[in-house]
Amino acid sequence: xxxxxxxxxxxxxxxxxxxxxxxxxxxxxxxxxxxxxxxxxxxxxxxxxxxxxxxxxxxxxxxxxxxxxxxxxxxxxxxxxxxxxxxxxxxxxxxxxxxxxxxxxxxxxxxxxxxxxxxxxxxxxxxxxxxxxxxxxxxxxxxxxxxxxxxxxxxxxxxxxxxxxxxxxxxxxxxxxxxxxxxxxxxxxxxxxxxxxxxxxxxxxxxxxxxxxxxxxxxxxxxxxxxxxxxxxxxxxxxxxxxxxxxxxxxxxxxxxxxxxxxxxxxxxxxxxxxxxxxxxxxxxxxxxxxxxxxxxxxxxxxxxxxxxxxxxxxxxxxxxxxxxxxxxxxxxxxxxxxxxxxxxxxxxxxxxxxxxxxxxxxxxxxxxxx
Numbered sequence: 001x002x003x004x005x006x007x008x009x010x011x012x013x014x015x016x017x018x019x020x021x022x023x024x025x026x027x028x029x030x031x032x033x034x035x036x037x038x039x040x041x042x043x044x045x046x047x048x049x050x051x052x053x054x055x056x057x058x059x060x061x062x063x064x065x066x067x068x069x070x071x072x073x074x075x076x077x078x079x080x081x082x083x084x085x086x087x088x089x090x091x092x093x094x095x096x097x098x099x100x101x102x103x104x105x106x107x108x109x110x111x112x113x114x115x116x117x118x119x120x121x122x123x124x125x126x127x128x129x130x131x132x133x134x135x136x137x138x139x140x141x142x143x144x145x146x147x148x149x150x151x152x153x154x155x156x157x158x159x160x161x162x163x164x165x166x167x168x169x170x171x172x173x174x175x176x177x178x179x180x181x182x183x184x185x186x187x188x189x190x191x192x193x194x195x196x197x198x199x200x201x202x203x204x205x206x207x208x209x210x211x212x213x214x215x216x217x218x219x220x221x222x223x224x225x226x227x228x229x230x231x232x233x234x235x236x237x238x239x240x241x242x243x244x245x246x247x248x249x250x251x252x253x254x255x256x257x258x259x260x261x262x263x264x265x266x267x268x269x270x271x272x273x274x275x276x277x278x279x280x281x282x283x284x285x286x287x288x289x290x291x292x293x294x295x296x297x298x299x300x301x302x303x304x305x306x307x308x309x310x311x312x313x314x315x316x317x318x319x320x321x322x323x324x325x326x327x328x329x330x331x332x333x334x335x336x337x338x339x340x341x342x343x344x345x346x347x348x349x350x351x352x353x354x355x356x357x358x359x360x361x362x363x364x365x366x367x368x369x370x371x
Contacts (some may be wrong), residue, residue, distance in 0.1 A: 001213065003216070004265075008130035010079050011190070011192065012140050012192075012214060012216055013041065013223060014205065014216075014217040014218060014219075015041045015042065015114075015190070015216070015217070015218040015219070016037070016040040016041045016042065016218070016219050016220065017030070017033050017041045017042045017043070017218065017219070017220045017370075018045065018206075018208065018216060018218035018220070018221055018222070019042070019043070019044045019045070020044075020045055020046070020051055020208075020221070020222070020223050020224065020232075020235065021044070021046060021053075021088040021099075021223065021224035021225040021226065021228075022045070022046035022048075022051040022191065022193065022196050022262055023043050023046075023051030023053060023055035023057075023226065023359075024051065024055045024118070024176075024177070024180065024355055024356065024359035024363075025047070025093070025224040025226070025341060025348055025349075025355070025358075025359045025362050025363050025366075026182060026222075026224035027044060027051070027183075027184050027223055027277065028359055028363035028364075028368055029145070029191070029222060029315065029348065029363040029367060030042045030044045030184055030189045031180070031183060031187060031363075032045075032364060032367040032369070033367055034187045034188065034189050035187065036367070041190070041272075042189045042190065043189070043190040043191075043192065043195070043216070043218070043301070044184070044190065044191050044192070045192045045193070045195040045210075045216070046192075046193050046194075046195070047122070047193075047195065047197075047211075048194070049068070049193035049194065049300065050177070050181070051177070052225065052293065052367045053225075053226060053227055053293075053324060053325045054227070054242070054324040054326055054351075054355055055171060055324055055355065056137035056171075056177050057169065057173075057244075057275055057293075057322055057323065057324030057361075058173055058242075058324055058355065059173075059242075059244055059257055059267060059269065060170055060171050060172060060173040060176075060269070060271070060356070060358055061112075061170060061267060061269065061356065062091040062093050062107060062168055062170055062171050062356060062357065063089075063112060063149070063165075063168045063233070063258065063260075063354070063356075063357060064086055064089035064093060064167075064168065064346045064357050065086045065089070065090075065138070065147070065165065066114045066128065066165065066260045066261045066264050066276070067114060067127045067128075067131065067134060067148050067163050067266040068110065068114060068120075068127055068228040068260075068262050068264070068303070069260075070082065070125050070134060070365075071083060071123075071126060071127065071130060073085075073334060074265050075136040075333075075370060076332035076333070077332065077333050077334065077335070080123050081333060081334075081335045082334075083137060083138075083141050083336050084140075084335060085088070085335045085336075085349075085352070086138070086141065087141050087142060087356055088335075088336070088357075088358055088361040089354050089357035090142050090144075090167075090357070091142075091269075091361055092358050092359060092360040092362070093169075093357045093360075094355050096176075096356070096359065097354075098184065098361040099360070100176070100179050100180060100210065101179075104112060104175060104177075105171045105172060105175050105179055106172035106175050106177045107169055107170070107171045107173055107319065108169055108170050108171070109167075109168075109169040109200065110168075110169055110170060110257035110258060111164060111165060111166040111167070111168055111169070111257055111258070111260035112164070112165045112168040112233065112257065112259065112260060113162050113163070113165075113257065113258070113260070114127075114162060114163045114164075114165075114261065114264075115154060115156060115259060115260070115261050116159065116160055116161045116162065116163075116259040116261075117158045117160060117261075117310075117347060118158065118160060119160060120261075120262060123160045123263075124160065126127070126148055127163055127262055128161075129164070130145060130196070131148055131150060131282035131342075133240075134147075134148065135148055135290060137148055137258070138307075141260055143250045144167055145164055147167060148161065148163050148164065148165055148178055148302065149164045149166070150162070150163050150164075150296075151163075151164060152230050154158065155254070156254065156255065156259075156310065157309065157310060157313050158309075158310065160170070162193060163224070167257075167260060170202065170257070170258055170271075170334040171270050172357070173356075174332070174350070174369045178285065187331070190296065193213060194209045194212065194218075195211075195212055196210055197209070197211075197232060200293055200345070202342065202343065202345070203263060204345065205217050205218065205219055205220050205231070206219070206220075206221050206261055206344060206345065208220055208221065209367055212222050212348065219342045219344060220345075220346070220370060221344065221345045221346070222346045222347075222348065222366060222370075223344075223346065223347040223348070223349065224348050224349065224366075226299050226325075226326075226327035226347060226349045226350070226351055226355065227239035227240070227325040227327035227328075227349075228291060228325070229327065229328055229349040229350075230328075230346060233341055233347060235337055235347065235349065235350070236329050236330050236331050236333065236337070236349070236350070237327050237329065237330065237332045237337070237349055238289060238327075238328050238329065239289065239290060239291035239325050239326070239327065239328075240281060240288055240289055240290075240325070240326045240327075240328045240347050240353070241281065241288045241289075241290050241291075241292065241293075241323050241324070241325055241326075242278055242279065242281060242288075242323060242324050242325075242326055242353065243278065243279075243280070243281075243288075243299045243300060243303065243322070244276060244278035244298070244321065244322055244324075245276075245277050245278075245297050245300060245303045245304060245307070245318045245320070245321045245324045246271065246275070246276045246277075246318070246319050246320050246321070247274045247275040247276075247277075247307065247312075247316045247318060248272055248274065248317040248318070248319045249272070249273045250273055250274065250275070250312075250316075251276065252338065253270050253273065253274075254275070254311055254312055254313070255270060255275070257269065257270065257272050257312065259311075261310070262282070263282075264279075264338075265280065265281060265282045266278075266279040266306060267279050267281045268279060268307075268311060273366075274319065275311060276311070277303050277306065277307050277311065277316075278300045278305050279298070279303070283299060283302045284298050284299060285297070287299075290325075291325050292326070293321050293325060294323060294325055295321050300318075300321055304318060309351045310314075310350075322363070325354040326351070326352070326355070327349055327350045327351055327352070328352055329352065330355065331349055333350075333369050334350075334352035334354075335350075335352075335356075336348065336350050336351060336352070336358060336365075337349050337350045338362060338365045338366050338369060339369070340369060345367060346366060346370065348362050348363070348365070348366040355369075
C-alpha cells in the first residue's frame with residue numbers, strides 16, 4: 001500500500017510511546033504519559049475499533065474484595081500478594097473516581113452483599129470465623145473501619161446469611177469507557193483501531209508489524225493486552241470468558257446494589273429497572289478457558305436458572321446477553337504483571353477479572369516503570 005503524505009505525517013508517524021490495547025489500562029497509561037510529557041507523541045492501537053476484550057463488556061462493578069474470595073486466594077497465593085492486590089484495587093477505584101468524576105461514570109456507592117445458602121454453609125462458617133482478622137488487616141492496609149459485616153437476614157430465596165461490604169459500588173461501563181476515551185482524544189493521543197500486532201523488531205527503534213501490513217515505529221512499546229497477552233509474549237496469563245445476561249424491565253426489583261455468591265463466581269446488580277447477572281464460569285471451567293468472545297448455551301442456561309431460582313423466584317425473560325474475556329493467572333495468582341520484558345518493551349496485564357478497579361493503579365505503575 002502506498003500511504004498518502006497525510007497518513008505518513010499524522011496517522012502512522014513514529015511515536016515516542018506506542019501502546020497496544022485500547023482498553024481501560026491502555027487508555028489510562030496513554031493519558032498518564034501524555035500528561036507527564038505533553039510534547040511526546042503517544043499512540044494507542046487495537047485490533048478492534050475499541051477495547052472489546054473486557055473494558056466495554058464488564059458488569060460495571062466497583063469492587064475490590066469479598067471475603068470468601070479472599071479466603072480462597074489465600075490458599076493459592078501469599079498473604080502479601082493477596083492484600084497488595086486488594087490495596088491496588090481499592091486505591092485504583094479511588095483514583096478512577098477522582099480523575100474522571102462520579103457523575104461522568106455514574107458511580108453509585110450502594111455497597112455489596114455476599115450471600116450464602118445451605119450449599120455453601122461451610123464457607124459461611126469459615127468466613128464468620130475469619131471476619132475479625134480480615135477486617136483488622138484491611139483496616140491497616142486501606143485505613144477503612146470494619147470493611148465486612150455479617151448479617152443473618154435477607155429477602156432473597158434460600159439465603160442463610162450474608163456478609164456486607166459498604167465501601168463498594170457500581171458504575172456505568174459505557175459512560176466510563178466513553179469518558180476515558182474522550183479524555184484521551186482531547187489530550188491529542190492518537191487512537192487507531194483495526195490494527196492487529198503480529199510481532200516487533202528492535203533496533204535503533206522498535207518496528208511493529210501488523211496483520212494489516214501497516215508497520216509502525218516507536219521508541220517505547222507497551223503491551224496492555226491483558227487476556228490476549230500470551231498471543232505476543234509468554235506470561236503467566238490464561239484467558240477466561242465471563243458471560244452476562246440482562247433481564248427485561250421489572251416493575252419491582254427484588255434487589256438493589258451489588259451481590260456475590262460462590263466465591264464471586266456469580267455476581268449481579270440492578271441496572272435501569274433490570275437485573276444484570278454474570279459469571280457461572282466455574283460451571284464449565286474448561287469450556288470457559290477461552291478467548292472466543294461469544295456466548296455458550298451451557299452458561300447462559302445456568303445463569304437463567306440461577307436468576308429465576310435465587311434472585312427473582314419466578315420466570316423472567318432475558319433481554320440481552322454477551323461475553324467478555326478476562327486475564328487470569330494460570331498459577332491462580334491475581335497480582336497484576338507489570339514489568340519490562342526487553343529494552344524499551346513493557347507489559348501491563350493479568351487484571352484477574354478486576355480490571356475496572358485495577359486499571360488506574362496498573363496504568364500508574366507502568367508509567368512509573370517507564371520513567
